[in-house]
Amino acid sequence: MTTPTTPPPAARLRIAVVDDHAMFRTGVRAEISGTLDLVAEAEDVESAVAALTATTPDVVLLDVHMPGGGGGEVLRRMLPRHPDMRFLALSVSDAAEDVIGVIRAGARGYVTKNISGPELLDAIARVAAGDAVFSPRLAGFVLDAFAGTIEVAQIDTDLDRLTEREREVMRLIARGYAYKEVAKELFISIKTVETHVSSVLRKLQLSSRHELTRWANDRRLI
Template sequence: MSDEMTDVGGLRVVIVDDHAMFRAGVRHEIGQHCNVVGEGEDVATAVAVIVATEPDVVLLDVHLPGGGGAEVIKQVLPTRPDVKFLALSVSDAAQDVIGVIRAGARGYVTKSINSEELLEGMARVAAGDAVFSPRLAGFVLDAFSGAIDVSAIDEELDRLSVREREVMKLIARGYSYREVAKELFISIKTVETHVSSVLRKLQLSNRHQLTKWATDRHLV
């Protein structure tokens, strides 16, 4: 670790992710360079630990049981406005980035980031800066410039359940029904049901239209 990171030692950090092994990995990577004061695995546990410990920075996954990372931010910021949130997610989809930033996160980085970059990002967010992985910054600029219709993304996506969104993204990426079923540990018939529901809710006719719909919105 470079000397530039020595001032991170005083940071109090909470790690929020629904995968225990990932939380353990992050704690191992950053724990000797900052003070990890708690962890959360869903919206309820995340809000509770953040309110109790009042950390400087929360490393927050976007997809969480109970409503997602944006819901954690919405519940915390009204009473803990000094807590800074840095989204740390495997997703690089536009609606995830825009949604959590609109909720109040100060940055968004993907899980491919290395530990030194993550620590630097945490320090910058704690100091009040905004931090983004390079590609993701473009989504935010597009949203503010009007190139992405944020309201349309939110309104249409809100019609879909979490599982429907997962199925939609995989189908849009070219997965077969069988491959989607294997990826999500559900039956092919369940995949068919979800796809039919997605097409109906989005008023689309086939998977070709669905792929175009998702691509136009930078969802895949």
Template sequence: MSSLAPADRLRVVVVDDHHLFRAGVRAELGEACDVVGEAATVAEAAAVIADARPDVVLLDVHLPDGGGVAVLHGLAAAAAPPAVLALSVSDAAEDVVPMIRAGALGYVTKTINTDDLIAAIRQVAAGDAYFSPRLAAFVLQAFSAPPTAVADEDPLETLTPREREVLHHLARGYAYKSIAHRLGIGTRTVESHVRAVLRKLQLTSRHEVSHWAATRGLLEDDPGDAADPDAGSA
């Protein structure tokens, strides 16, 4: 395993909702970096990062309560935010591109070996972008290609039928677990659909979704809707 000289050891926070994965990363980086904090949710990440002041945050894409993009949005307001390296099982464009647009300086998959992960951490800490080789091409394409969207296209038309169902409930204040129960799908699947809705509509929060839907007359009374006892929590 590669190792850094003590004076060069970087301070790292690992944000992932799987304890065993965080423990594995800590063990792998132990000789090269100081893992100064761990978090499993968006809220925990905000507190740990503010307290630990790391050089680099290793950030999973699929976190409860908004995902890695929500953590990045929170960091955007910081005076001196740390470099963020996304570390995920997903190499799908719909996960990669929003993370980079939200401020991640690099993106690697969890199949990366330890030496390459250490190299990636060093590179983003130095202010340079780093991507797994197979991701680099479509990231470059996504950020260099001219916009292809038609100006008059209705954003609602870009949503799949399932995404529209999720939008319908999300805009009315239903929590993720309530939406999952109503639609007969898993909470993680709801989170994935919500990320897609936010990305396609170019919105950043539940409040913006509700406002967007209301201004388009999509929140007319629906007899099938009732107050959600879990509203306000995802």
């Protein structure tokens, strides 16, 4: 009589976290501990490329904005060499240009950093299985982009003219913030806000805050 054997346990997913905020990496580490294997951490593009090349994780949790070129640069450098590596973008931003840009670069999903621990674990598992994962609002951006409702090429071209700080100011102004509120939110002076707004209007060839709000709303940037 043959003694039945117990099948070996399934291998745990190997995860990497690429984010320039140490506290966020610590939080993710705590959430996945005991469920997934964290094999690498990185805080900028160069350290990410080195760590991911050395460890080849199953799923990479990838911040969108960080030093060295952002999550898009990591994707552009890693995916040609490791096409089976899956990337799930995480960001505080829910702006259309960020979502569309990183998906075009090759990420399999995009969730915001207010996601709960169980939701994050579920998103990782689904991305590892080959699914595309988005929150409902962000999924709408992607569908609109592919349907042609959002002019992706125009978003990229126009936004490339703006610095990162100008984008932040633009988005807050378009949401109806007063200059004083923008200054408080971004920890800059009101005079600096005025300078950024003037630069944004000039680069986008707009003449007023009203036009800026309409421009941003048409492109789902607010």
